[in-house]
Amino acid sequence: MNAEIIAIGSELLTSSRVDTNSLWLTGQLNALGVEVTQKAIVGDDRERLAASIRAALGRAPILILTGGLGPTEDDVTRDAVAQALSRDLIYSEEIQHWIEARFARFGRPMAEINKRQAFLVAGAEKLENPNGTAPGQWVDLPPAMLIMLPGPPHEMKPMFEDRCLGRLRERLPTRFIRTRFFRVAGMGESDLDQLIAPIYTPYSNPVTTILAAAGDIQIHLRAQADSLAAAERLAQELGEKIEAALGERIYSRDGAPLEKVVGTCLTQRGETLAVAESCTAGLLGGRITEVAGSSAWFLGGLLVYQTDMKLRLLGLDPALVAKHGVVSEEVAMAMAGAVRERTGSTWALAVTGEAGPDPSPGGPPPGTIWIGLAGPAGTGARLFRFPGDRIRIRAFAVQSSLNLLRLKLASIL
Amino acid sequence: MNAEIIAIGSELLTSSRVDTNSLWLTGQLNALGVEVTQKAIVGDDRERLAASIRAALGRAPILILTGGLGPTEDDVTRDAVAQALSRDLIYSEEIQHWIEARFARFGRPMAEINKRQAFLVAGAEKLENPNGTAPGQWVDLPPAMLIMLPGPPHEMKPMFEDRCLGRLRERLPTRFIRTRFFRVAGMGESDLDQLIAPIYTPYSNPVTTILAAAGDIQIHLRAQADSLAAAERLAQELGEKIEAALGERIYSRDGAPLEKVVGTCLTQRGETLAVAESCTAGLLGGRITEVAGSSAWFLGGLLVYQTDMKLRLLGLDPALVAKHGVVSEEVAMAMAGAVRERTGSTWALAVTGEAGPDPSPGGPPPGTIWIGLAGPAGTGARLFRFPGDRIRIRAFAVQSSLNLLRLKLASIL
Numbered sequence: 001m002n003a004e005i006i007a008i009g010s011e012l013l014t015s016s017r018v019d020t021n022s023l024w025l026t027g028q029l030n031a032l033g034v035e036v037t038q039k040a041i042v043g044d045d046r047e048r049l050a051a052s053i054r055a056a057l058g059r060a061p062i063l064i065l066t067g068g069l070g071p072t073e074d075d076v077t078r079d080a081v082a083q084a085l086s087r088d089l090i091y092s093e094e095i096q097h098w099i100e101a102r103f104a105r106f107g108r109p110m111a112e113i114n115k116r117q118a119f120l121v122a123g124a125e126k127l128e129n130p131n132g133t134a135p136g137q138w139v140d141l142p143p144a145m146l147i148m149l150p151g152p153p154h155e156m157k158p159m160f161e162d163r164c165l166g167r168l169r170e171r172l173p174t175r176f177i178r179t180r181f182f183r184v185a186g187m188g189e190s191d192l193d194q195l196i197a198p199i200y201t202p203y204s205n206p207v208t209t210i211l212a213a214a215g216d217i218q219i220h221l222r223a224q225a226d227s228l229a230a231a232e233r234l235a236q237e238l239g240e241k242i243e244a245a246l247g248e249r250i251y252s253r254d255g256a257p258l259e260k261v262v263g264t265c266l267t268q269r270g271e272t273l274a275v276a277e278s279c280t281a282g283l284l285g286g287r288i289t290e291v292a293g294s295s296a297w298f299l300g301g302l303l304v305y306q307t308d309m310k311l312r313l314l315g316l317d318p319a320l321v322a323k324h325g326v327v328s329e330e331v332a333m334a335m336a337g338a339v340r341e342r343t344g345s346t347w348a349l350a351v352t353g354e355a356g357p358d359p360s361p362g363g364p365p366p367g368t369i370w371i372g373l374a375g376p377a378g379t380g381a382r383l384f385r386f387p388g389d390r391i392r393i394r395a396f397a398v399q400s401s402l403n404l405l406r407l408k409l410a411s412i413l
Numbered sequence: 414m415n416a417e418i419i420a421i422g423s424e425l426l427t428s429s430r431v432d433t434n435s436l437w438l439t440g441q442l443n444a445l446g447v448e449v450t451q452k453a454i455v456g457d458d459r460e461r462l463a464a465s466i467r468a469a470l471g472r473a474p475i476l477i478l479t480g481g482l483g484p485t486e487d488d489v490t491r492d493a494v495a496q497a498l499s500r501d502l503i504y505s506e507e508i509q510h511w512i513e514a515r516f517a518r519f520g521r522p523m524a525e526i527n528k529r530q531a532f533l534v535a536g537a538e539k540l541e542n543p544n545g546t547a548p549g550q551w552v553d554l555p556p557a558m559l560i561m562l563p564g565p566p567h568e569m570k571p572m573f574e575d576r577c578l579g580r581l582r583e584r585l586p587t588r589f590i591r592t593r594f595f596r597v598a599g600m601g602e603s604d605l606d607q608l609i610a611p612i613y614t615p616y617s618n619p620v621t622t623i624l625a626a627a628g629d630i631q632i633h634l635r636a637q638a639d640s641l642a643a644a645e646r647l648a649q650e651l652g653e654k655i656e657a658a659l660g661e662r663i664y665s666r667d668g669a670p671l672e673k674v675v676g677t678c679l680t681q682r683g684e685t686l687a688v689a690e691s692c693t694a695g696l697l698g699g700r701i702t703e704v705a706g707s708s709a710w711f712l713g714g715l716l717v718y719q720t721d722m723k724l725r726l727l728g729l730d731p732a733l734v735a736k737h738g739v740v741s742e743e744v745a746m747a748m749a750g751a752v753r754e755r756t757g758s759t760w761a762l763a764v765t766g767e768a769g770p771d772p773s774p775g776g777p778p779p780g781t782i783w784i785g786l787a788g789p790a791g792t793g794a795r796l797f798r799f800p801g802d803r804i805r806i807r808a809f810a811v812q813s814s815l816n817l818l819r820l821k822l823a824s825i826l
Contacts, residue, residue: 013449015440016624018431027428036426038461039454048451048472055468059461190546193485194524201486209424212565220427275716277695281702282688285695285716292770292803300722302715303688303698309713309756343722357705387519388544390705392567 001172002037003029003062006052008077009151010043012067021066021149021156028160032168033175033224034062044068049080053146057084061144062168067151069134071113077148081139082121085146089119095126099133124148127163131155136163145171178231180206180221180239183252185403192217192246199241206238214392215399216258248412251403258402259288265409266297271346273405275301276314276339278326278352279369284398299343304335314338327353327364332372332381340374347408348374349401353384355393366390369397373404414585415450416442416475419465421490422564423456425480434479434562434569441573445581446588446637447475457481462493466559470497474557475581480564482547484527490561491532494552498559500535508539512546537561540576544568549576558584591644593619593634593652596665598816605630605659612654619651627805628812629671661825664816671815672701678822679710684759686818688714689727689752691739691765692782697811712756717748727751740766740777745785745794753787760821761787762814766797768806779803782810786817 005026007019019041026036037060042049049068056063068077082089095118096110103110117134120126127136127147132155137148147164149156184192189212196219200208206223219242223234243250251261266273275284281303288298304310307326311318316334324330335350349371356366367388372381382404386396407413418439420432432454439449450473455462462481469476481490495502508531509523516523530547533539540549540560545568550561560577562569597605602625609632613621619636632655636647656663664674679686688697694716701711717723720739724731729747737743748763762784769779780801785794795817799809820826 013439013452014622015436015443016622018433018436020431023428023431026426030428037456037458038465039426041452043450045450052451190484190524190527194526197485197526207423209427211424211430275695277698279702280699281711281713282690282695282698282700282716285690285718286693286699286807287695289692289694289718290804295719298694298718300694300716300718300726302726303695303713305698305702305711305713306708312757313713313715313755342726344725385519389567391703394699 001034001062001175002060003034003064004038004040004056004060005036005064005066006040006042006049006056007066007151008042008044008049008068010074012041013043021151021153024153024157025064025066025160028165029062030177032165032172033177034168034172044074044076046076046080046083049076050083053081053084057141057144057146062147063144064147064149066149066156069117069136069148069150071111071116071133075116078116078119078121078137081137081146081148085121085139085141087122090122092118092120092126095120095135098128098135102133127159129155129159131158138164138167174226175224176226176228176231178223178228178235180235180242181253181255182219182242182246182250183255183258184217184219184246184249185215185251185258185399185406186249187217189217196242196245199245200238203238206235208238214386214388214395215403248407248410251406257290258399258406259294260291262402262406262409263288263291263294263297265406266347269346269409272297272299274299274339274343274345274348275401276335276348276350276372277301277303278305278310278335278350279355280351280394280397280401281305283394284349284351284401287398287402299345301343301348302339310335314342325363327368327370329370329381329383332370333374333379334372336372336374336381337379346376347405348372349405350374350381351397351401353393353397355390355397357390367393369393369400371397371401371404373408375408414447414475415473416447416477417451417453417469417473418449418477418479419453419455419462419469420479420564421455421457421462421481423458423487425454426456434564434566437566437570438477438479438573441578442475443635444590444592445578445585446590447581447585457487457489459489459493459496462489463496466494466497470554470557470559475560476557477560477562479562479569482530482549482561482563484524484529484546488529491529491534491550494550494559494561495534498534498552498554502532503535505531505533505539508533508548511541511548515546534561540572542568542572544571551577551580587639588637589639589641589644591636591641591648593632593648593655594666594668595632595655595659595663596668596671597630597632597659597662598628598664598671598812598819599662600630602630609655609658612658613651616651619647621651627799627801627808628816661820661823664819670703671812671819672707673704675815675819675822676701676704676707676710678819679760682759682822685710685712687712687752687756687758687761688814689748689761689763689785690714690716691718691723691748691763692768693764693807693810693814694718696807697762697764697814700811700815712758714756714761715752723748727755738776740781740783742783742794742796745783746787746792747785749785749787749794750792759789760818761785762818763787763794764810764814766806766810768803768810770803780806782806782813784810784814784817786821788821
């Protein structure tokens with residue numbers, strides 16, 4: 001079963017307003033086994049909105065409208081629905097009395113303008129609104145349903161939960177949903193897709209969605225069936241194939257970000273981490289400490305942004321730096337070793353590289369990053385070449401540092 | 414002139430993903446005097462998307478599509494546009510060579526799958542993509558224009574700015590727009606609005622837009638008129654009133670972020686900065702070094718996340734820490750003084766506080782942050798109490814640290 005959502009309001013067409021209602025409604029609908037197949041945002045324009053409503057009803061059996069039910073001239077949802085369905089608007093004394101009673105509770109008479117809110121689309125049923133003056137409306141158009149909800153989230157959400165959810169559930173075929181979720185590090189999006197597209201493409205159920213950020217890819221599988229066991233079987237079958245293809249590149253199956261996965265592992269082992277950051281200059285430490293409670297395993301570290309700080313704060317040998325350059329295997333290893341010694345940590349990560357946009361005189365091209373890792377059994381370093389601008393290169397460097405440690409802790413490296 | 418935007422991608426129809434591209438594009442279009450009259454989000458479904466494209470072109474002379482230009486099977490934008498316009502897709506050897514060259518730069522052969530990205534809609538012009546493999550496309554359909562942009566923001570934004578803005582400007586009727594832009598630190602959004610709403614509310618032109626992030630507020634004024642002088646007069650009149658009300662809380666009039674304002678000031682003075690971070694654990698250093706070239710004035714610093722690191726790396730007196738607690742004026746000042754000494758910087762910022770979500774045993778409530786500042790004339794510290802969750806508290810702490818230094822450098826503090 002599919003649904004569409006139309007959010008109504010010219011303010012939602014500005015550069016600063018996000019339609020959060022549709023996100024919440026999508027979550028609610030998905031939990032019922034309903035897919036949202038299209039969304040639209042339409043301004044306070046009756047003709048436009050009526051056309052959008054007609055088009056949406058031609059595509060999806062469930063249409064939810066939010067917004068435009070207020071008392072002012074630019075609240076056009078009632079009129080647009082009546083126009084789209086070629087139905088009349090009918091004045092409801094019952095709704096008027098209800099709005100009057102609400103005003104009375106706040107010791108005020110009902111404003112004349114609020115009478116606009118007492119019009120129902122012919123054949124519609126009103127949906128009570130305990131949190132505002134705008135009643136919602138439910139129009140049955142068998143086999144379709146059109147639901148009109150107010151725009152303010154604190155009115156829309158309880159109205160949907162209390163007045164719509166049960167009714168929707170009754171009319172929907174019983175569907176069960178099982179999901180799989182993988183987060184992957186250490187490969188690019190196109191490499192990943194080349195590897196797993198042949199696996200997931202033959203399946204239309206589960207639906208596979210891939211989201212990519214710098215060095216971090218999320219794979220969602222969502223299986224639907226008419227029994228829980230069948231949905232689980234579908235999710236498991238495709239999930240296992242993808243797991244087999246990706247192996248250790250999967251770092252999380254429960255949504256936990258990489259810094260949390262690494263932290264959980266260190267906590268279990270009773271070990272600690274410190275960092276020495278040059279081109280990332282704190283982003284790695286900042287990322288690690290997004291995890292509340294990370295002080296159990298993260299000690300701190302050194303920001304050695306200027307070359308001189310690598311000597312002064314970390315005590316690196318000036319001859320070593322002069323010989324190999326700051327962006328080098330030797331310096332990455334020396335940084336990791338020195339910060340491990342200075343902090344007394346079990347593990348230490350070091351990042352040195354060129355984040356751009358321009359290369360330093362005599363330095364390597366932007367995107368060249370050496371990551372050093374020091375631990376109980378010794379020190380090593382890896383070279384990476386990341387694409388993109390300064391922001392992406394630094395994000396890749398942070399992600400790849402954490403992934404290097406993850407692989408080391410899992411004895412894969 | 415009106416525009417519509419269609420964001421493409423099934424992941425944008427989940428309950429967790431916001432279409433931020435259309436917000437950014439709306440801001441860009443508004444600045445050209447173009448209103449966005451409708452937006453849609455369509456999944457990776459060619460038929461649906463083709464129908465949406467046809468409908469939108471029937472309503473608005475400018476249609477911008479974002480997303481669906483990747484190399485995989487579920488990237489259907491090229492095909493859907495061809496279908497909607499009843500045009501062929503034509504293979505471009507030129508684009509293929511360009512994609513191959515991009516892969517070669519990273520030392521890899523082009524994946525076969527990327528050939529899909531070399532197809533142009535007949536009559537379309539390609540839009541170069543320096544940040545990814547997906548070229549954009551521009552289709553002239555006089556008097557309409559259809560623009561296809563990639564979905565990842567770091568690819569979409571530069572492509573729009575570099576390849577589309579100038580071309581759009583040429584084709585739009587001449588409206589003169591003058592803007593004023595202020596960035597404000599050191600006050601909350603509701604305090605700010607209480608102060609300036611009485612000033613800007615009487616004006617419908619300029620349009621005033623306020624965007625608030627943690628500790629950082631942006632105020633945009635946008636005046637439109639049919640002559641440059643008239644637009645400038647409108648912008649100047651309201652702009653001056655707002656400047657008078659906000660005074661030194663305005664830190665930028667050209668959009669420069671706070672770290673850049675501070676950096677420019679330090680560069681002019683030939684001075685340097687170092688940091689000692691506890692609860693922010695690198696976020697301040699990471700933020701400072703978002704500015705390319707910041708190594709001219711930012712030296713580095715120390716991440717002293719665990720208490721023991723404050724003694725071990727910074728050499729703080731254990732008795733001082735034990736007496737006052739790590740979140741204290743004394744420790745903030747000692748941290749700033751110590752990192753200034755160890756790095757030899759002109760200025761040093763230190764952050765120590767409780768970011769939450771839970772208070773430490775015996776510690777202050779989450780949101781309590783001491784910021785220390787050491788400079789040539791001595792050391793001081795300020796107490797802040799920030800609202801919100803861990804992420805917001807840490808963002809407030811970073812912003813407030815930089816603002817403290819800005820005010821000090823301007824001799825206001």
